[in-house]
Amino acid sequence: MQVLKFGGSSLADAQRYQMVRDIVLDKQKSESQAVVLSAPKGVTNNLVALVNAAISGADTSALISQLETTLFSIIQDLAQQYANYDAAAVTKVAEEKVTFLKQRLQGIQLLGQCPNSVNAEIICLGEFVSVEIFAELVRASGTKSIVINPTKLLVANGDYLEAFADIEASRKLFAQASLEQDAVWVMPGFCAQNSEGELVTLGRNGSDYSAAILAATIDASVCEIWTDVDGVYNADPNKVFEAQLVEQLSYQEAMELSYFGAAVLHPKTIGPIARYNIACRIRNTLNPSAPGTLITNESIDLEHVVKGISTLNDVTMVNVAGPGMKGMVGMASRIFDAISRDNISVLLITQSSSEYSISFCIHSADSARAKQVLEQAFELELSNNLLEPIELRDELSVISIVGDGMRMHKGIAAKFFASLSQTNVNIVAIAQGSSERSISAVIEGKKSQDAIKVTHQNFFTNLNVIDAFVVGCGTVGKALLKQLEKQQPILKSRNISLKVYGLANSRQMALSAEGLDLANWESELASADSKFTLDNIQQFVTDNHLINPVIIDCTSNEAIADQYVNFLSAGFHVVTPNKKANTSSMAFYNELRQAAAETNRRFLYETNVGAGLPVIDTLQSLLSAGDELIGFQGILSGSLSFIFGKLDEGMSIAEATAIARSNGFTEPDPREDLSGLDVARKLLIMAREAGMEMELEDIEVQSVLPASFDDAGSNDEFMENLPKANAEYQKLVDDAKAEGKVLRYVGSIENGKCRCGIQAVGPEHPLFAIKDGENALAIESLYYQPIPLVIRGYGAGADVTAAGVFADLMRTMPWKREV
Numbered sequence: 001m002q003v004l005k006f007g008g009s010s011l012a013d014a015q016r017y018q019m020v021r022d023i024v025l026d027k028q029k030s031e032s033q034a035v036v037l038s039a040p041k042g043v044t045n046n047l048v049a050l051v052n053a054a055i056s057g058a059d060t061s062a063l064i065s066q067l068e069t070t071l072f073s074i075i076q077d078l079a080q081q082y083a084n085y086d087a088a089a090v091t092k093v094a095e096e097k098v099t100f101l102k103q104r105l106q107g108i109q110l111l112g113q114c115p116n117s118v119n120a121e122i123i124c125l126g127e128f129v130s131v132e133i134f135a136e137l138v139r140a141s142g143t144k145s146i147v148i149n150p151t152k153l154l155v156a157n158g159d160y161l162e163a164f165a166d167i168e169a170s171r172k173l174f175a176q177a178s179l180e181q182d183a184v185w186v187m188p189g190f191c192a193q194n195s196e197g198e199l200v201t202l203g204r205n206g207s208d209y210s211a212a213i214l215a216a217t218i219d220a221s222v223c224e225i226w227t228d229v230d231g232v233y234n235a236d237p238n239k240v241f242e243a244q245l246v247e248q249l250s251y252q253e254a255m256e257l258s259y260f261g262a263a264v265l266h267p268k269t270i271g272p273i274a275r276y277n278i279a280c281r282i283r284n285t286l287n288p289s290a291p292g293t294l295i296t297n298e299s300i301d302l303e304h305v306v307k308g309i310s311t312l313n314d315v316t317m318v319n320v321a322g323p324g325m326k327g328m329v330g331m332a333s334r335i336f337d338a339i340s341r342d343n344i345s346v347l348l349i350t351q352s353s354s355e356y357s358i359s360f361c362i363h364s365a366d367s368a369r370a371k372q373v374l375e376q377a378f379e380l381e382l383s384n385n386l387l388e389p390i391e392l393r394d395e396l397s398v399i400s401i402v403g404d405g406m407r408m409h410k411g412i413a414a415k416f417f418a419s420l421s422q423t424n425v426n427i428v429a430i431a432q433g434s435s436e437r438s439i440s441a442v443i444e445g446k447k448s449q450d451a452i453k454v455t456h457q458n459f460f461t462n463l464n465v466i467d468a469f470v471v472g473c474g475t476v477g478k479a480l481l482k483q484l485e486k487q488q489p490i491l492k493s494r495n496i497s498l499k500v501y502g503l504a505n506s507r508q509m510a511l512s513a514e515g516l517d518l519a520n521w522e523s524e525l526a527s528a529d530s531k532f533t534l535d536n537i538q539q540f541v542t543d544n545h546l547i548n549p550v551i552i553d554c555t556s557n558e559a560i561a562d563q564y565v566n567f568l569s570a571g572f573h574v575v576t577p578n579k580k581a582n583t584s585s586m587a588f589y590n591e592l593r594q595a596a597a598e599t600n601r602r603f604l605y606e607t608n609v610g611a612g613l614p615v616i617d618t619l620q621s622l623l624s625a626g627d628e629l630i631g632f633q634g635i636l637s638g639s640l641s642f643i644f645g646k647l648d649e650g651m652s653i654a655e656a657t658a659i660a661r662s663n664g665f666t667e668p669d670p671r672e673d674l675s676g677l678d679v680a681r682k683l684l685i686m687a688r689e690a691g692m693e694m695e696l697e698d699i700e701v702q703s704v705l706p707a708s709f710d711d712a713g714s715n716d717e718f719m720e721n722l723p724k725a726n727a728e729y730q731k732l733v734d735d736a737k738a739e740g741k742v743l744r745y746v747g748s749i750e751n752g753k754c755r756c757g758i759q760a761v762g763p764e765h766p767l768f769a770i771k772d773g774e775n776a777l778a779i780e781s782l783y784y785q786p787i788p789l790v791i792r793g794y795g796a797g798a799d800v801t802a803a804g805v806f807a808d809l810m811r812t813m814p815w816k817r818e819v
């Protein structure tokens, strides 16, 4: 005989009952079927709500009519479709149950309380109506059916609302009952009788357990749990879009997964079927041809050590602490005695090795009761200050990874915790079962959805995600968007999902939950109605559960740079060519690095010096290997390299600047280049990178423009005035030429002093040949002397800068290791 259990999700309406009937009758052709049914969808919740309403004296009529509508509309629908469906008989049973319910509710209202025994009688009423509806449908379809009464044949003891099966006692009762073997058996789930013959229920969602008890009692060949998903997935498919079906699980794996929140199976289900070694299959009523998930005593999956991830929400952590805990024998047993006496189930326990405190997690619904029983049990210790007041922390979740193979593998916990840190979630407590089959972490509830998404990604997909927000669509921003558009499909083929979710200029911000279409970003931006603020994008990230958000600041704006600490603290990586943050005060510079370290986010700015050239990274690598900067000389400005190169060729300063500007080689305001300020900023960044503590004012800067030149006005006015500097400049160039030299704008660090200014250099000087936008950086260090390390190449231009930003962006991808 096979046992088939159909949950409320499979019994939502008349059509679903027919689908169930089709499945059962099809299977009945080859083997006898025992069907265990839940109440129709929503009915048990409705009954629970009714009990609570009655206790609090609230009006129950709306809930009653809702219940009646659910039940009677299914019966009427079936009667309409099947001429021989005996709706009157089924309706009679349903009416009896509703009458019984109303009487009981009245009693509860009068008393203002509901004993658990009465509660149990009420909340399983839906199951009893459900079996009548279904047994009649089977009969009307021409097959014999009998209703099995679990309150006469199944034995379970303990609490009225959370009883545990006695399989041996149930076997005896079944052996005495002579039940027709060739009829379809239909049994209400969720309830049984105790040894005193009273009705008990098996805990919410307990029909799975009923099926397992029945299967064990009658030695069924299989126990199938039919639900609304194709089987057990490696994460809840309703929460993780990419969750994959697990073909096979061991009993223990299934137990751990369900215990830690995988609602697809009730945690108590596995006990009986494992003990009697009955195979269990989870299958989909809506997709009966799918094979489902097989649960047996083996664990087969060579590919995945971790089989699944689950989360338990609405968890409260209780902390019992105080000087009285130390060395006092029996504290733990007193705590858990008190808790279990009140039928509160403990989900997870941790104890500090100092024995100063014991913490454990319970369902939040039990928290008020738990506090009360502990305060009673430890009244004396609390009043004598041997214990601190019992502390409760709400709104937590437990996230667990499960797999039999975890025992033999190293690095799993590391990967799990790396995933949680990637989610930026604070771990409140950790527990690992001694079987090493599961590891659980208690985290803030509001982060559980993100945590499960990232953990799933890291264990089950090779997908790496970058969730980008681009601010600034000027020269560099535009070039970056173009490169991103081109690379997106290539990265995708390498399992990297790089999407731009937001794009902003100084006026507007376009946001798209699917990621912006980069081929049309101009029109997306033009029609956008929101504005770039941290609050706006933070809300967007939360709403869309983005897990690796990066702000790419392609502006040269100081007001945006001032917010980097806030960006990092809000969980964003920051990638930028904007030099303003790194050249702000030393205090802010340090604060930025501290924020990045604390939030485990990256602040990346390789393009601050030498655009796409590998300057910062090289310097950081050298210094972390123990090198020290001794001196530095370089042409750090692509625009000045270009302009001074053009002066060699006989061009005027005004003409050279205009060309550099139109080629996109200058800062948006060319005065930033010509004033020397841009070079000074780069020099400051180099110096700070090398460990020198200094401010921008400490740098000696000589402007490119003659002291007499008036550089006021708008960008355009400035450019119009620039020819006035030509004559004076020509003289400088000519003087140098007379000595066989050329002019170069050089930044240097020497003896702890930073300078930038114009130098005339001869052909023997390494910077003589540097022009046309090239940069050259000569780094003299402990390891590189007397011949310095020279980095040379184009140090300006939208494409190389954007490519450098792109490279930084790729470095925000989380650390990954295959396990």
Ligand code: ADP
Pocket: 006, 007, 008, 009, 010, 205, 226, 227, 228, 229, 231, 232, 233, 234, 235, 236, 237, 238, 261, 262, 263, 264, 265, 308
């Ligand atoms: P039923 O009414 O059939 O008993 P439940 O709602 O109790 O159905 O259980 C099925 C639900 O369990 C699914 O719809 C799914 O959202 C949830 N679930 C949670 N974790 C998992 C998982 N790992 N695999 C499959 N389903 C899961």
Ligand code: ASP
Pocket: 007, 008, 038, 039, 044, 045, 189, 190, 203, 204, 205, 206, 207, 208
């Ligand atoms: N109907 C009960 C509940 O919702 C039992 C079950 O369906 O498993 O809790």
Ligand code: MG
Pocket: 007, 205, 208, 263, 264, 265, 266
């Ligand atoms: Mg269920």
